[in-house]
Amino acid sequence: MEQINASDPAEESYAHQTITLLCWQCGGSLAEMTLQTRSGSGTRVCPGCTTATQYRDGIWRTLSPQRADNFRSFIEEYEFIRAAEGRGSTAAEYYLSLPYEDVSGRNADQWMIRAHTFRTIERCILSPLAKLNERPLRILDLGAGNGWMSYRLALQGHLPVAVDLLTNDRDGLGAAIHYSGRIHPLFPRVQAELDRLPFASSTFDLVIFNASFHYSEDYERTFEEASRCTRSGGTIVIADTPWYAEEDSGRRMVEEKHKHFNATYGFSSDSIPSLEYLTPDRLRRLQDRFELEWSIIRPFYGVRWSLRPLRARLAGRRPPSQFRIYAASVSA
Numbered sequence: 001m002e003q004i005n006a007s008d009p010a011e012e013s014y015a016h017q018t019i020t021l022l023c024w025q026c027g028g029s030l031a032e033m034t035l036q037t038r039s040g041s042g043t044r045v046c047p048g049c050t051t052a053t054q055y056r057d058g059i060w061r062t063l064s065p066q067r068a069d070n071f072r073s074f075i076e077e078y079e080f081i082r083a084a085e086g087r088g089s090t091a092a093e094y095y096l097s098l099p100y101e102d103v104s105g106r107n108a109d110q111w112m113i114r115a116h117t118f119r120t121i122e123r124c125i126l127s128p129l130a131k132l133n134e135r136p137l138r139i140l141d142l143g144a145g146n147g148w149m150s151y152r153l154a155l156q157g158h159l160p161v162a163v164d165l166l167t168n169d170r171d172g173l174g175a176a177i178h179y180s181g182r183i184h185p186l187f188p189r190v191q192a193e194l195d196r197l198p199f200a201s202s203t204f205d206l207v208i209f210n211a212s213f214h215y216s217e218d219y220e221r222t223f224e225e226a227s228r229c230t231r232s233g234g235t236i237v238i239a240d241t242p243w244y245a246e247e248d249s250g251r252r253m254v255e256e257k258h259k260h261f262n263a264t265y266g267f268s269s270d271s272i273p274s275l276e277y278l279t280p281d282r283l284r285r286l287q288d289r290f291e292l293e294w295s296i297i298r299p300f301y302g303v304r305w306s307l308r309p310l311r312a313r314l315a316g317r318r319p320p321s322q323f324r325i326y327a328a329s330v331s332a
Contacts, residue, residue, distance in 0.1 A: 019138065019161060019188065020200040024062045025051035029200070033060070033161070033188045059173050060190045062198040063165075071165055071193070073271040079168060081265060088146065088170030095178040098148040113301055113323060114211070117239050118149065120299040121208070125327055129206060129235060130158070137205040140229060142194060143212020147176030150187045154179075161204075162189045163197070194222045202231040211240035215274045219282060220289055227290060230330040242277040242321035250277040252318045277321065290328075297325040 018032035021044075028048035041056045054061040063071065082088075086106035089095070097103050099114035130137055137158045141150045144162035153160040166172030173189040180186045192198050194216055207226045216222035226236050244250040254276050258268040275282075287294060300306070301323070308320045 019159075019203055021053075021060060021062070021190070022198040022200060023049060023051055024053060024064050024196070024198055025049050030198075031060075057167070057174055058177065058186065058189060059167050060188070060192075060198075061167075062190060062192045062196075067193060067196070071272070074269075075165055077265075077267055077269045077271065079166065079171065081261070081269060082171045084265065088175060090170075092178040092181065095146055095148065095151075095175060096182065098146070099152075113240065113305075114148075116299045116301050117323065117325065118152065120297055120325060121237060121239060124297055124325075125235060125237060126153075126156075126158075126206070133205060138203060140197075140199070140204045140207040140226075141210055142208060142226070143210040143215070144173065144189075145175075145210070146171055147173060147179060147187070147189065149208070149210050151176070151179040151183065154183045154187050160187045161199075162187055163192050164189075165191060165193060167191050195225055197225050197229050199229050201228050204230050205234045206230075206237065207234070208237045208239060209241065213238045214241040214276050214278070215272070217273055217275065219275055219286060223286055223290065227330055232331060234330050236328050236330060238278075238326040240323050243324055244277055244279055244319065244321060246319070247279050247281065249319045250279060253277065253321065256318075278326075283326065292328040292330075295327040297327065299323070299325065 020029050021031045021033050022028065023030040023046040026046060026049040028046055030046050030053055031044050041054075043052045043054055045052050086104060089104055091103070094103050099111050099118055102108045102111040126137070139150075139153055139158050139160045141147075141153070141160050141162045144150055144164045145166065147162045150160035150162040162173060162176060164173050167174050169175050169177065173191065176186065176189055190198065194212070195218070207230050209226070213219070213222065223236070230236055242250070242253065244253070257276075258270055261267060261269045283294060286292070309322075312318065312320050
């Protein structure tokens with residue numbers, strides 16, 4: 001692979017939009033990421049500890065070998081399930097239409113939820129924050145998947161960075177290549193984990209857990225890392241993570257999901273002990289630990305969605321999950 005030149009003209013021309021990438025080994029400054037122009041491969045050697053970080057297929061790979069091994073089973077099982085659910089496409093139109101339309105028709109209900117959530121974030125959080133700052137926002141898209149949210153944010157002139165564990169070209173960061181015809185240069189893409197974000201402190205104006213916070217194994221540690229990366233006056237958003245009023249309902253959901261996966265795919269998909277859901281107590285602990293105040297937004301997902309609790313109660317089933325948007329400002 002070619003060595004990436006630290007004085008690349010493309011980096012210099014976008015110097016005012018750079019974001020510092022940290023070395024996964026020592027945490028030292030590794031590279032100034034611009035809105036990327038290259039989709040190839042290379043390496044960047046840390047000047048402090050001489051550890052090499054791979055830049056492959058346009059994606060920075062910042063998992064250490066040990067952490068990559070830790071997530072291997074999770075990634076393999078998750079990709080298998082997502083493929084079985086019909087995620088992704090070979091057609092660019094599929095990705096360019098998200099989240100407002102699922103042209104495949106395979107997961108239209110779920111994309112309806114994502115679309116309503118994104119519109120609500122735009123209206124209630126993104127627009128006021130951009131107006132306050134009077135400039136494009138640096139936004140960290142955590143759990144970016146195929147990059148649809150980063151794509152929409154980039155179209156608005158903001159500076160997103162897409163982060164995910166998955167790098168495949170149908171449902172992971174590799175699929176973002178379909179946006180390169182509409183956005184040039186493409187937003188940075190980074191393979192990283194929620195608890196070890198390879199970015200300098202106080203970098204981002206807005207950090208969004210994009211249907212991803214429930215994959216955390218330790219909510220306090222995950223939130224602390226997101227807070228570290230958020231500048232004073234910035235905002236952290238948790239979106240599309242299941243919420244239950246009672247802990248027992250969440251536990252039952254997890255048990256049902258693992259049982260379904262076992263019956264359908266032959267494995268429980270529990271190699272990583274994710275926390276899976278939010279409750280009032282869990283949110284309260286975060287609020288107390290970080291001395292923050294949640295702003296809670298309840299998007300309207302339609303009459304059918306709002307009637308789910310009633311239908312479940314009449315059928316004698318556990319209460320279904322609810323989706324809310326939780327936002328918190330970060331102080332100095």
